[in-house]
Amino acid sequence: MRTALRSQTTATPRSRIVLSAVAALIALALPLLLQESELLLVVEMLVLALWAVSYNLLLGYTGLVSFGHAAYYGVGAYTVALLWSKYGISPLIGLVASAAVTAIISFFTGLFCLRSVRLYFALLTLAVSQVMFTIVFEWYDFTGGDNGIHGIELPGFLSSAPNLYFFVLVVSVVCMLIIKAIVNSPFGGALLCIRENRQRAAFIGIDVKRYELIAFIISSTFSGIAGGLYAFYDRQVFAGLLNWTKSAEPVLVSLIGGMYSFFGPAVGAALFIFLNAFLTRYTTYSALALGALLLMLALVFPGGLAELASLARARLLRRGQHELETDETAAAQPTASERKP
Amino acid sequence: QSSAPSSQSAGASKQGGETVKLGMATDLSGSAALLGVAGVNGVTLAVEDLNAAGGVLGKKIELIVRNTEGRPEAGTREVRDLIQREKVAALMGPVSSAVGLAESAVAKENKVPIFLHTSNTERLTVDLGHPYVFSVVPNTGIEGRAQAIDMAKLPYKTYYIIGPDYEFGHLQANAFKEKMKELRPDVQFVGEQWPKLGETNYQSFITAILAAKPEAVYSNLWGGDLVGFTKQAKGYGFFEKTFFTALYDVEVLSTLGSDTPNGVRGFSRAPFYAIDNPKIGPWVQKYRNRFGIYPSDWPIMAYDAVNLWAAGVKKANTFEADAVVKALEGYKFDSLRGPLNIRAADHQGDVASYMGEVGSTDKYPFPIYKSVRAVAGDKAWMPEGDIAKLRANPRQ
Amino acid sequence: MDRTNSESELLKLDAINAYYGTSHILFDLSLAVSDGEVVCLLGRNGAGKTTTLLSILGLATVKSGRVWYEGKDVQKMPPYRMARNGIGYVPAGGRVFPNLTVRENLEIVRGAKAPQRWTVQRVFDLFPRLGDLANNAAGGLSGGLRQMLVVGRALMGNPRLLLLDEPTEGLAPIVVRSLEDLFLKLKGTGVAMLLCEQNHRFALKVSDRAYLIDKGQIRYAASTAQVRGSDELHRYLGV
Amino acid sequence: MTPETILVQSLGGLARAGVLFMLAAGLTLVFGALRVINFAHGSLYMVGAFVGATIVLRTSGNFWLALIAAPLVVALLGGLIEVSVLRRIYRREHLIQLLATYSLVLIVGDLVRLIWGAQYLSISVPNIFAESVQVAGQPLPLYNLVIITFACVTAVALWALFYRTGLGRDIRGAVSDPEMLGLVGVNVPALFTAVFMIGAFVAGLAGVIIAPSTSVGLGIDVETVVEAFAVTVIGGLGSFVGALIGAVIIGQVEAFGIMWVPRAALAFVFLAMAIVLGLRPYGLFGEPER
Amino acid sequence: MSAMDGALLQVRGLRKWFGGLQAVDGVDLSVRPGEARAIIGPNGAGKTTLFNLISGHLRPNAGQVLFQGRDITGRPPHAIVHAGIGRAFQITSIFSRLSVFESVQMALLAKQKRTMSFFRPRARLVVDQTTAILEAVGLGEQAKMPAGAISHGDQRALELAISLAANPTLLMLDEPTAGMSPWETGRTMEMIRRIAREQGITLLFCEHDMEVVFGTADRITVMHQGRVLAEGTTNEIRQNTAVQEVYLGSDEQ
């Protein structure tokens, strides 16, 4: 809700334009600044960022916790891979298809899972995703089983790392901006109402299940595109992409970045990939290090990086305008009703 | 032709300074961690030995180990980092074949040789094989066929199969089945079970197998899974009711100890006591001095992998990848397990598979194979003709 | 301000400043309740009544000021110790334990030791409708029944001081009448009360003294007789 | 399928159900009272198994000591976790708790690896249970019956604790409103620590019980926790009876499922969960949302 | 208690039981357009349950609810809202982390079926209407506050504002002034009466504050133990001894 508030109050257009321009410049310059392996790390970050942002449409904006979102990510990736390996279809077309396929699948799975609510919903999504995982895992003849499909060939223009980077950058940023528009639309507002109070949402005339289903489909579709991009990045797919351990990633990343901030999950994604890559360089006990970092985050900054950022901003603001921030920081406090089921 | 984002510098050739780097991204967490750790032991020992002998081409070797946690995407990322940032001259393979395939793809793209010693799906060297991949482990094809060759002599006519549910289990069992049917058309396979990797509960699988009343059960369960299966099966009188064979290696047998069913047939890849090669005895001693335990199969093969690369470098007289690859094609390699031929067609060493009936001994604190047999690699590996076929039309 | 001498002060708030996040809610708020005294705190919505109670209980962020109970500073005291020291709390809005039965809602209380102990039966005698529903889950109770249960629950702690947040909200007139009797009876047994109310008629009937609070500050303090019909009552409550 | 096969198969499934129940019971207890989805429950189980196996190996076979000591060690670990981590985040959103317990999975997993190495451990079934019993003319491991018995005892003990004691009432009260519970005089922090320790104790107990019949290695934490969650959910969150029935269902579905469709072994748990929740969206014994 | 022709809302033989408890036990009710009807009765009489049945929050075990002659029994809440019944809750039910402004804005958009719009920024939609409603209930100053952070009484006002935003034909209010200060109570009821009059909204409300009831209602229905005990004009009810006995208390009048 802080984003929601902020959209009306702070972030003047000018500062936003400056910020966007700086970001765009950096994005353009990255291939010149980074080694190939580092640039590909950025590609990985972009893919996960898109996945996390689309996931967070459910988590942060609708209040639906899915523990099985890897299913749609994986299906997106497999759509690209299978169309290429079985039918020789270009991954570019595959990427479009991955959106369509995940949209269709998530319509049915969403319809089924949304019969339950809250934790039951979460675990039902887990169950459905594990069934899908098993199908991919066991169907050796079609999917290549647990080891998956390898050596996907990209169109020639994507064969250089910088080009691949730009391609993924454009696709993921465009997708994120679309999601952002949805979040700020009346539909997005309806989702916020559902998140805050499903019962009350129904009593202002929102067909809760229907909106949840649409949010589920949108979120899954963009997750599918993210998965498709993964196939571009890694040029291989494997069953683990659909497994529940993978489903943990967008959840973690959203929490790290802050689920109530739109780009929080994207930042969380970048940090997560970076930490993973960075920590393994120095220790074979990187899970321990990562776990300790996550735990600190949970204990000290439960609002994720977004909270950190808003604290810093509040401190800066305090010098000039004392009044403005009070609403926002007050809002950051969990209200008493939050804990109640 | 490759559409890979190819790097300008093929790392390996640009080695400068006094050291040369060797990379290893393997599975050090999760249920396969033991194999990963053992492999790192073998590689470490090999590097220490080479450095003690003055290094390779006068350069000291620096080993960089990374943990993939069994995740293919981590394999991709780590190996890419090892190649592009650390500029390693060569890579040692991981445990899981899924990770192996991921690493192999990056190695191929960047033209850096990768030496497999534990992950062994036949797809690595055959279907998806490429010039930069080498294997000194019996791959799933070799291992499965070798067991069929040995077991064809047994009288049993009905077989049941139980294996871990992933690529290795299925491919290895398939190789066994096909070879068995070829050698013994009268043998029938009456059922299969595929518990997941890392399963702890085998009760239902055991009773399901017993209900089918097979004469023999062929299994490629391994490690902790096999330990669990064996212990649970004992209570059902399983080993009295049916003939059983599985991957009982040194590790499993020392863990099982007195719970080992007497006379059960085991097979493995490099049981040190069964290897008929003068080099192995002193090496085992050295290994024990260094790590305080007896070596299992994995460090032996990992040690061989490093030395195969070193031999290639020496023969080529350069660290340059293409030259090393060229030097190793058809190379006769003096391994811990005896002389090995590296076949040019798939860069697979003709490594033997070992088998025998398990029994206790006073020589070692764990049961070993009695009446050891070995099936040579060149008897069991895939005929050269089939390799080209599978490369053109890979199994998926 | 007519304050009794500090020996008999059971509860004393001394220049409390309370916050939610960064918003300042209570400003140098001081008040006192003597042993056995009933004091009401009247004010409009949002004036800070609930926040005052929460400050006493340590559930609001109090950045300066002191809270004394039985002569001890209780700001660091965990809530359960307050309850066991005889502070009973009746929250607003019928905050029962919905998944416990009515009876369990009463039995769960660990209060102060007292000679005249409250029992489940005594509460049921007081609110017979609750007795009828003793084994029903409290979550199914109507708003008013919950309110009765919450009052009964506070009594089960044998309180020396009751903090009441709008206890009559949502109660049928006939029940409000009986609460009136009850509070007067309780007062007779020496229970002190700090009563936040919107129903000022009720409040003034049962209280000895009243504080009027507005925008987080005490604006007026006097005996109930003085408060009744005063200008301040009109000014701060709009009646 | 002969009647004997059915009997033997279902007994095997029951033993599995026993272990699953013990895990699910702890999860359901902790979730019920603390509203924390404890991902680290599997880790506690793993620690129980490792500590138990180590005690047995070090004392050359003293299983009984392990049976008492290991769960206590795990309970203490649980207490430590509760006091140092969970206590700080009860009032946060549920997902933050999830983040915390998930990070505990990572931490404990690597700590176990640090302490015990990658080696898997194996201990033998204690001698008096090492026998087989004859059922329908087939030998069956006696130890299975031991597991089933332990599970039953745990079930009854937990049920009684929950519904027949003041502690249980306090726990149920905490489910909805811990803040209010404190205000009526219950020492909530102590209560929560106690609940978490009980949950950890049961997880540790399950770890020790299972150790003799399998290998104790890395990775059993996550392998188990997901299935235990499935059981909990099938039964309905917070319900012991539900956890029991859920465990039996999963045990039987797995036991018979593999006979019909061996390739689907991975999915049985989840298929069962999907079907049950499809029919009853809040689990068999769960409360529909108010 | 006659079923009148031209009734806006007609309830026939409505029953609801929870386990063994008959919360609503055969209620007949008929509300004319434009009327202000109060439902009173002891705590636990079944008033809220009756509201829940009408507004679609609960499904009745038996009986019928007709609204504008159409059967709406057991329809989902959102459909009933669109049919023209708005409702405020006894236990405050708001969108805690939405701002006060957004809460009302979304209620307006939802009622106008404009929430299926995906790409238009919502910030600038129905601003004037929202502001007007907020001003009307006296929440103009709190517009930017998160709904969860305003005081209890203000939340009650917000609850009302959200219900009004649905532009209902029939507005059901469950204890609209509970928890409000006398000042706010007076103001709120005045506002409700004014809005109801101006927009021709029919009111159906429960309340325990007799000043409010007698000052606002045209007719009163008294419930007791799930049944209708009495119905009549304010004076009739005031005089009714049965009502005095179970509800008002002997010396109220």
Ligand SMILES: Nc1ncnc2c1ncn2[C@@H]1O[C@H](COP(=O)(O)OP(=O)(O)OP(=O)(O)O)[C@@H](O)[C@H]1O
């Ligand atoms: N959780 C919160 N976060 C931020 N501000 C809050 C919060 N709760 C209350 N406030 C603010 O504190 C002030 C005092 O609120 P409080 O609840 O104490 O009033 P009250 O006198 O009890 O009113 P009422 O009679 O309506 O219950 C109000 O202005 C309110 O907006």
Ligand SMILES: Nc1ncnc2c1ncn2[C@@H]1O[C@H](COP(=O)(O)OP(=O)(O)OP(=O)(O)O)[C@@H](O)[C@H]1O
């Ligand atoms: N969901 C439920 N489950 C069980 N019992 C319920 C439920 N809802 C209401 N009841 C019971 O039904 C009866 C009627 O309750 P209801 O809430 O309709 O009363 P009410 O007339 O609104 O009372 P109040 O004036 O106190 O709000 C009460 O005895 C209550 O305990």
Ligand SMILES: [Mg+2]
């Ligand atoms: Mg208040």
Ligand SMILES: [Mg+2]
């Ligand atoms: Mg009511």
